[in-house]
Amino acid sequence: MTGRRGGRPLVPAYLSTGGVARPSRPHLERLSVLSAHGRPAPDGLPAAQLALLDLLDGGALTVTEAAALLKLPVSAVRVLAAGLLDLDLVLARAPIPPAERFAPDLLKRVADGLRALKHN
Template sequence: MTVRRGSRRMVPPYLATTGRAQPTRNTLDGLTLLSAAVGRMPEGLEPAQHRLVELVHGGPLSLAEAAAYLGLPVSVVRVLVAELVDAGHLSARAPITVAQQPDRELLERVVSGLRAIR
């Protein structure tokens, strides 16, 4: 049997969470940045959790990016991430807000000054 592109999945996404529908924390959104909390791969993870931890071992990703790579809805990945954060396998933090970002004009002046030193 061949599966056509764009057709329904053989396994519904909620099975990736083994039927759990709500994350254990409500602070996660699509822009939450995920990174590996430990240097090695944890043992005994479900396949979707294992793939998620593998993804973030390559470097930080937003929750939405991880969902896209996994081909799962963001709501499903939120449940997986919450469990992995609770277990200590992932760390999650809010993205840097615009108010916390450095002033662009100041950075441009610093770069100009460094170029002038040459």
């Protein structure tokens, strides 16, 4: 979590998750948006989960953004976030899907309509 010179964390990522390798919620993606519920953290919450809650206080971040700020692998943050979801301390929203492609003829129809307006 706290970095050394050279960027290597002092605590290995697997220790920050308590040795848990897989999140309890497999649907949690790299671009899932996390936000804190605003509930007080229970006593005994691991330091890494407290750090994640602090990051989310008053805002929202994707799993990837949180990983970058915590200087942890995304896989570790997915485990931490899943644990907080299980405790109902965090909300997670699926990533916003990319916009659907428009119909190929739509642009042509719009251009034709604009030309027709211009000539009137």
